[in-house]
Amino acid sequence: MTIPSFQDALDARERIAPYIHHTPVLTSQRLNDAAGAKLFFKCENFQKAGAFKVRGASNAVFGLKDCDATKGVATHSSGNHALSLSYAAGQRGIPCHVVMPRTAPQAKKDAVRGYGGLITECEPSTSSREAVFAEVQADTGANFVHPYNDPRVIAGQATCSMELLEQTEGLDAVVAPIGGGGMISGTCLTLSSLAPNVAIYAAEPTQADDAARSFAAGHIIADDAPETVADGLKVPLKDLTWHFVKNHVSAIPTASEQEIVDAMKLIWKYLKIVVEPSSAVPLATILKTPDTFAGKRVGVILTGGNVDLDRLPWMPQQGDFT
Structure with a gap:
């Protein structure tokens, strides 16, 4: 840690x-x-x-070395971290992959897509979120930016x-x-x-x-x-x-x-x-x-x-x- x-x-x-x-x-x-x-x-x-989550997301995205940023970033989030990371990734010009609960507010899903984030939906539980995210990260090789434990x-x-x-x-x-x-x-x-x-x-x-x-x-x-x-x-x-x-x-x-x-x-x-x-x-x-x-x-x-x-x-x- x-x-x-x-x-x-x-x-x-x-x-x-x-x-x-x-x-x-x-x-x-x-x-x-x-x-x-x-x-x-x-x-x-x-x-x-x-x-507020755009603060942490931006720090993670712009703190990446160029060689690490090429595959983009990925996260799981109910909304605000997802759209904040999508915003920051867009500012840097790199992909952002997001796992979101299917029950997340539509306004937040729309905002993620508006910033260029690529959404994969999961069931509304921590276990489902983390399992689906593991698949997305394995497929993309993107840099994991945890919503908070980072x-x-x-x-x-x-x-x-x-x-x-x-x-x-x-x-x-x-x-x-x-x-x-x-x-x-x-x-x-x-x-x-x-x-x-x-x-x-x-x-x-x-x-x-x-x-x-x-x-x-x-x-x-x-x-x-x-x-x-x-x-x-x-x-x-x-x-x-x-x-x-x-x-x-x-x-x-x-x-x-x-x-x-x-x-x-x-x-x-x-x-x-x-x-x-x-x-x-x-x-x-x-x-x-x-x-x-x-x-x-x-x-x-x-x-x-x-x-x-x-x-x-x-x-x-x-x-x-x-």
């Missing part, structure tokens, strides 16, 4: 600068009042490809919290969603080096709470196919991301499906921006545990905005999340 260093993150920031946006931080007095805290929303929904990817994700620290002062805590743990690991990498007194919270859906259970048990507990409206948070921790979680995360609060949907609606309503359900999980957990954050200055990472506008979670056909 190769653990990325903070120098790797600094190198990543320089490497990916031409290919990403420096995203803004937004605030809302209404959301501050609801939370009883001062919230600073880092808007990665405005990022290239619509998600030091190049984690170093790239660390650049998000670097920007956040520069854009805000005196943060007491940072809250980000957790699925596989790439963003949280990058956040840990940055904050442990630049702001070790800032608490790190990893927010997770109750219906996909394997990270919270892992944190409590002291070892990785992996669910194969959890069901949650936060489709970007269905994957389990791996050894590299677990290293950062167990050593640097303060707590992993969870939120119900209805709490996530309600928080998503509040962000749309008061920040006037489009975010996907995974992005709303941090706010949902902040509102659910007000005593933890009362009176504090809290960075909230909104991880992406790739949502199917014809299938929003509060539309009647999406069912009742209570």
Whole structure:
């Protein structure tokens, strides 16, 4: 296991600068009042490809030697890493092969193809995803860029919290969603080096709470196919991301499906921006545990905005999340 260093993150920031946006931080007095805290929303929904994952994907793609890049890159992803890697590969002019669950949002599949990614579908489980990917990689010989358990990817994700620290002062805590743990690991990498007194919270859906259970048990507990409206948070921790979680995360609060949907609606309503359900999980957990954050200055990472506008979670056909 190769653990990325903070120098790797600094190198990543320089490497990916031409290919990403420096995203803004937004605030809302209404959301501050609801939370009883001062919230600073880092808007990665405005990022290239619509998600923070373009940071790690770009670092991996542009860090490849020319001789290694000729066969392209490959990955498995429910959406945002897939389209981010497709974007980065397109910028470098190399192929990108992606294994996606057949149940992934159509908007994300369309975005992958729009960036030139070549999709192979699998069943919506970790075991199916990894088995189908093994076949694709064997056929193509492409360089594997794991969605999160990759030091190049984690170093790239660390650049998000670097920007956040520069854009805000005196943060007491940072809250980000957790699925596989790439963003949280990058956040840990940055904050442990630049702001070790800032608490790190990893927010997770109750219906996909394997990270919270892992944190409590002291070892990785992996669910194969959890069901949650936060489709970007269905994957389990791996050894590299677990290293950062167990050593640097303060707590992993969870939120119900209805709490996530309600928080998503509040962000749309008061920040006037489009975010996907995974992005709303941090706010949902902040509102659910007000005593933890009362009176504090809290960075909230909104991880992406790739949502199917014809299938929003509060539309009647999406069912009742209570």
